[in-house]
Amino acid sequence: MTTWLPNLSExxxxxxxxxxxxxxxxxxxxxxxxxxxLPPQRNLAFDxxxxxxxxxxxxxxxxxxxxxxxxVGRGTYVRERGATGAPPTATSPLAHELxxxxxxDPPDGKLRFDSTGAPDIGQSEILERVIAGTVADHPAEVASxxxxxxxxxxxxxxxxxxxxxxxxxxxxVVTTQGAHAAIMAVVTAVTAPGDKVLFESVTYTxxxxxxxxxxxxxxxxxxDEEGLVPExxxxxxxxxxxxxxxxxxxxxxxxxxxxSLARRRQIAEIARRHNVFLIEDDIYGVLARPEIPMLATLxxxxxxxxxxxxxxxxxxxxxxxxxxxxxxxxxxxxxxxxLTGGLAFVLAESSARLVLSxxxxxxxxxxxxxxxxxxxxxxxxxxxxxxxxAPHIPFFWIDLPDPWLSGTFKAAAFAAGVLVDDxxxxxxxxxxxVLHKARVGFSNHRREDIRRGIAILRGLLDGGLSGYEGGI
Numbered sequence: 001m002t003t004w005l006p007n008l009s010e011x012x013x014x015x016x017x018x019x020x021x022x023x024x025x026x027x028x029x030x031x032x033x034x035x036x037x038l039p040p041q042r043n044l045a046f047d048x049x050x051x052x053x054x055x056x057x058x059x060x061x062x063x064x065x066x067x068x069x070x071x072v073g074r075g076t077y078v079r080e081r082g083a084t085g086a087p088p089t090a091t092s093p094l095a096h097e098l099x100x101x102x103x104x105d106p107p108d109g110k111l112r113f114d115s116t117g118a119p120d121i122g123q124s125e126i127l128e129r130v131i132a133g134t135v136a137d138h139p140a141e142v143a144s145x146x147x148x149x150x151x152x153x154x155x156x157x158x159x160x161x162x163x164x165x166x167x168x169x170x171x172x173v174v175t176t177q178g179a180h181a182a183i184m185a186v187v188t189a190v191t192a193p194g195d196k197v198l199f200e201s202v203t204y205t206x207x208x209x210x211x212x213x214x215x216x217x218x219x220x221x222x223x224d225e226e227g228l229v230p231e232x233x234x235x236x237x238x239x240x241x242x243x244x245x246x247x248x249x250x251x252x253x254x255x256x257x258x259x260s261l262a263r264r265r266q267i268a269e270i271a272r273r274h275n276v277f278l279i280e281d282d283i284y285g286v287l288a289r290p291e292i293p294m295l296a297t298l299x300x301x302x303x304x305x306x307x308x309x310x311x312x313x314x315x316x317x318x319x320x321x322x323x324x325x326x327x328x329x330x331x332x333x334x335x336x337x338x339l340t341g342g343l344a345f346v347l348a349e350s351s352a353r354l355v356l357s358x359x360x361x362x363x364x365x366x367x368x369x370x371x372x373x374x375x376x377x378x379x380x381x382x383x384x385x386x387x388x389x390a391p392h393i394p395f396f397w398i399d400l401p402d403p404w405l406s407g408t409f410k411a412a413a414f415a416a417g418v419l420v421d422d423x424x425x426x427x428x429x430x431x432x433x434v435l436h437k438a439r440v441g442f443s444n445h446r447r448e449d450i451r452r453g454i455a456i457l458r459g460l461l462d463g464g465l466s467g468y469e470g471g472i
Contacts, residue, residue, distance in 0.1 A: 004031055005039075005047055015050050015430060019058035020065075027067055027078055038068065038076040042408065051434060053407025053424035111453040112444045114419045116253075116394040117315030119374070119443040121366045126359055127314060127350070134349045146345040149175055149333070156352035157321030160360065161282070161305055166294045168305065168323035174332045175321055175348050177340055179283045179308040182322040183207055183246070185336035186304045188214060189328070190277055191243045198242040198276070199428040200228050202435070204253045207246060208428040220429040227257040230266040237274035244277040249295055250285030254397050254426050254439035256388045258290050268299035275302075282307040287368055287392045301325050304332075309351060311394065312364040318344075319351025368392040374442045374450055381454035385461055394443035400436045403465055409438055412460050418453045 006022035008015060026032040039047070041055045059076055062068050070076035135142050157173035176182035184207075187197060193215030199208050201220045208218045219240050222232045227249060236242065247267070249259035259267070271278050280295045280303050296303040308320030324332050337343075354360040372391045379389070387398035400409050410422040421439040440457065442450050 004036075005044075008048060008050070016054045016057035016061065016424070019048075019050070019054065020061040023058065023062045024065065024067055032078050034078050034080045036078045038078070040075065041411075045405075045407075051407055051424060052405045053410065053422045056407045056411060057424065109417065110414070111418045111449060111456075113413075113440050113442060113453055113457075114421045115444040116441040117310055117443060118313055118363075118367050119370050119394065120446075121363065121370050123314050123363050123366075126354075126363065127317065130353050130357075130359065131346060131350045134346055134353065138345070138349060141345045141349075144345075146343040146348060149343075150349075150352075152356060153348055153352045156355040157323070160286070160309075160355050161307055161321055161323050163285070163289065164291055164293055164297070166297045166305070168296075172324045172326060172329050173321055174324060174329050174336065175343060175352075176308075176336055177343060177347065178310060178318040178320040179281065179306050180207065180210070180320075181318075181336060181340055182306045182308070182320045182332075183279055183281065184210060184214070184339055185332050186279055186306070186322055186324075187211055187216060187244060188339060189331040189335035191216060195243040196240055198233075198236060198240075198245040200247065200252070201428065201431055201433070202255060202423070202426045203246070203428050204248065204281070205426055205428050218428055220431070223252075223255065223257065225255075225257060226263050227252050227255070227259050228263075228267060230263065230270060233267060234270050234274075237270060237276060241274070242276055244279065245271065246279045246281065247295070248281045248284065250282055250290050250292070251288035251390060251393055253284065254395065254421070254437075256390050256393060256395075256397055258288070259292070261292050264293065264295055264298055268295055268303075271302060272299055278303040280305045283311055284393055286312045286364065287371070287394075288390060289392075296323065304328075309354070309360060312367055313354065313360050314363075317351055317354075318347050319354070371443065374447065377447065377450050378442060378454060381451065381458055382461075385458075395439050395441040397437055397439055400438060401461060401464075404436065404461070406434075406436060406438055408465070409460065412465075413438075413457060416456050416460060418456050420457070 004026060006019055006026070008018050008022065023032070041052055041059060045052045045055045067079060068076050069079050151170065153175040154170040154173040157175055158168055158170050161168055161173070176185060191197065194217060196217045196219050197211055198219050198221055200223045202223060212218060219236060219242060221236045222229050228247060249264060251258060278295055278299060282305055286307055294305065296305045302325060304325070305323040309317055322332060371394055375389060375391050378396055385398065387396045389396035400406060406422040407424065410420055413420045423435045423437050426439065
C-alpha cells in the first residue's frame with residue numbers, strides 16, 4: 001500500500017472535491033502509479049483530519065472519473081489510464097457540483113431511505129382522473145405552449161400557500177414547476193452573478209449547489225435547535241453583506257428545527273436592517289403547520305414564500321408556487337420562463353385543479369395520517385436511541401452512537417441494503433463541525449419495508465462497527 005498523503009491546505013472549494021483533485025494530480029504526476037492501493041478510507045480520514053464522509057465522496061468522484069477501481073473488502077486501486085471499460089472522465093464544474101451520492105440511481109434491491117416525497121396513499125387514481133380531465137377540456141392548450149397564466153392558477157397558489165394569518169394576493173403569486181424551480185427563479189430575479197446568498201450551515205444543499213452553478217456565492221451561518229442564530233445572522237450580514245437568505249423556519253431540513261415567534265421577529269428585523277431578501281421555504285410547513293406567524297407576515301416587503309405539492313400530495317406532478325413581495329411577481333415570472341423554457345400546461349393546470357377542487361388538501365390529510373403511522377413504526381423500532389422527529393414529517397434526524405461516524409454509517413447502511421443521507425449531504429459549505437448524525441426518510445416504501453429497513457438500521461446502531469470492513 002502506498003504511503004502517499006494529500007495536502008489539502010491549498011486550493012478552494014469543498015474538501016471532498018479538493019481531495020479528489022489531489023488524487024488525480026498525484027496520479028498525473030506519477031506519485032500514484034497504476035496498481036497502487038489508496039489508503040483505507042477510515043485511515044485517510046484520520047491522517048488528514050477530515051470526516052469519513054468527505055473521503056467517501058472523494059473516492060466516489062475519482063471512481064466516476066475512471067481513475068480508480070475497487071471492491072468491498074479489497075480496497076481502492078489506481079487504474080491504468082485508458083483501461084478497457086473505464087468510465088468517462090468527469091472533470092467539468094457541473095460534475096463537481098453534482099458530487100452528491102443522491103444524484104446517482106441506487107442499485108436494485110436497496111431500500112431508499114434518502115427520499116422524502118409524499119408516500120403512496122392511492123393518489124394515482126385521483127391524479128389519473130384530474131390529468132385526463134385537463135387533457136379532455138384543453139386539447140388546444142395541451143398541444144401548444146403555455147403562453148399565458150390563467151387567473152385560477154394564481155388563485156390555487158394563494159389557497160395552497162395561505163396559513164397562520166398569511167394569505168397572499170393572487171397577483172403576487174407565480175405558478176412554477178415545483179418548489180426548486182420557484183427558488184431558482186426568485187434568486188436569479190432578485191440577485192446578480194457574484195452576489196452572496198446565505199444558508200444555514202446545515203440545510204437542503206441541492207439549492208446551494210444549483211445556485212453555485214448559477215454564479216451565486218454561497219455563505220453559511222450557524223444554527224441551533226431553532227434554526228438560524230440571530231446573532232450569527234447579524235454578524236454575517238455585517239461582514240459579508242448577503243443579498244438574500246434561504247430559510248425553512250417551519251420544519252427545517254434535515255434538523256426539523258421550528259423557529260419560535262420571537263426568533264422569527266429577530267430574523268425579520270435583522271433582514272430589514274441589512275436589506276436582505278428572505279426565501280421562506282414552506283415545503284414541509286404545509287405538513288408541519290406549527291401555527292406560528294410566517295416570516296412573510298413579519299417582513300412582507302422582503303419575503304418570498306415558496307411551496308408545492310411534492311411532500312404533501314405527489315412529487316411527480318411538479319406543482320409549485322411562490323408568493324412574492326408587492327410588485328416583484330413579474331420579475332420572478334420572467335426569470336422562471338428564461339430558466340425553464342416555460343410551464344408545462346398539463347402539470348400547471350392539473351395542480352391548480354387539485355387545489356381548487358379540495359382534492360389536494362384531502363390527499364394532504366391522508367398523507368399526514370400515513371406519515372404519523374410510519375412515525376410510530378420509527379419510534380417503536382428505534383426505542384432507546386436519540387433522534388429528532390415530527391409526526392407528519394417524512395424523515396428523522398438521528399444521533400449516531402459511538403463509534404459511528406456519519407459517513408461510515410451511511411456506507412454500512414448501504415452495504416446492508418438501505419440508503420440514508422450522511423450529515424455532509426446537508427452542509428452548504430466547508431465546516432469543521434462534526435455532528436455525528438444522519439437523516440433517514442421513511443416515505444418511499446410500504447410500511448412493511450419501513451419496518452424492515454428500520455430493523456436493519458437498528459442492528460447497525462446496536463452492533464457498532466463490528467463486522468463492517470468498509471470498502472471503496
